Amino acid sequence: MNGNHNLRNGILWGLGFVLMIAALYMVFAYVPTEKHGGIVQRIFYFHVPVAWVSFLAFFVTFIYSILYLWKRETKWDAVACASAEVGVIFTTLVLITGPIWAKPAWGIWWTWDARLTTSLVLWLIYVAYLLVRGLTGEPSRAARYGAVIGIVGFIDVPIVFLTVNLWRTQHPTTIIFEGGLTSPMLATLMVCIVAFTVLYIVLIIQSAGLKNLEAEIRRLRIMKAE
Amino acid sequence: MENLGYLLAAYAVIWAVVFGYILVLLRKQRKLKKQVDALKESMEK
Numbered sequence: 001m002n003g004n005h006n007l008r009n010g011i012l013w014g015l016g017f018v019l020m021i022a023a024l025y026m027v028f029a030y031v032p033t034e035k036h037g038g039i040v041q042r043i044f045y046f047h048v049p050v051a052w053v054s055f056l057a058f059f060v061t062f063i064y065s066i067l068y069l070w071k072r073e074t075k076w077d078a079v080a081c082a083s084a085e086v087g088v089i090f091t092t093l094v095l096i097t098g099p100i101w102a103k104p105a106w107g108i109w110w111t112w113d114a115r116l117t118t119s120l121v122l123w124l125i126y127v128a129y130l131l132v133r134g135l136t137g138e139p140s141r142a143a144r145y146g147a148v149i150g151i152v153g154f155i156d157v158p159i160v161f162l163t164v165n166l167w168r169t170q171h172p173t174t175i176i177f178e179g180g181l182t183s184p185m186l187a188t189l190m191v192c193i194v195a196f197t198v199l200y201i202v203l204i205i206q207s208a209g210l211k212n213l214e215a216e217i218r219r220l221r222i223m224k225a226e
Numbered sequence: 227m228e229n230l231g232y233l234l235a236a237y238a239v240i241w242a243v244v245f246g247y248i249l250v251l252l253r254k255q256r257k258l259k260k261q262v263d264a265l266k267e268s269m270e271k
Contacts, residue, residue, distance in 0.1 A: 039228070217265065
């Protein structure tokens with residue numbers, strides 16, 4: 001069983017590495033420079049996949065939080081918490097790479113428009129999720145509180161996604177679904193999305209595994225004390 | 227090549243944060259494995 005896990009993890013790490021190399025090659029050597037955006041537009045090919053992974057991560061947290069509240073099994077909570085942790089990492093990257101791109105593109109680092117503000121709120125919700133869990137001593141209570149925040153907090157994800165269509169924002173609309181990309185651009189974006197999705201899977205497996213190990217240590221300590 | 231610095235900064239930040247997180251996970255894994263081994267050993271005695 002352990003051997004199978006190691007093999008699966010090894011394959012995933014290898015696949016993630018190969019896909020990342022392919023993604024970097026496509027971003028820096030294959031895809032043509034966009035006419036209006038210039039070279040800095042290439043941030044788009046990592047900025048969008050990173051945002052996609054953060055949405056996916058919070059969706060997984062939402063699903064596994066429901067499963068935890070329903071079944072009360074720590075393995076579901078481990079996945080929910082691991083996914084929220086990875087989601088926060090990737091949302092942080094969205095909030096850093098966005099302004100780095102905005103400065104040369106818009107002339108400003110930040111503006112309080114709907115997309116940027118709701119993204120910041122999303123980050124704050126899941127930072128609060130991790131803080132509440134960390135500050136609540138008793139593990140099952142921490143899991144319960146976390147699950148509630150993981151479910152309620154997910155409401156912000158569709159709001160973030162829809163902001164550019166519902167309000168007039170500085171942030172561009174979702175050109176991916178409107179045919180605004182040429183074939184090489186779309187191919188590059190897709191490879192980057194797949195690469196980051198594999199990276200997310202690898203990270204969540206590692207992180208959830210560690211949370212299960214922590215639970216195992218707690219169980220062994222209780223056994224020893226008895 | 228205008229704005230190349232912004233492009234490199236964005237990619238550098240992404241890789242720094244991702245590798246940083248992987249390092250944190252690896253360190254935590256090593257620490258927890260040591261704890262499990264110590265606990266199992268003390269329970270076998």
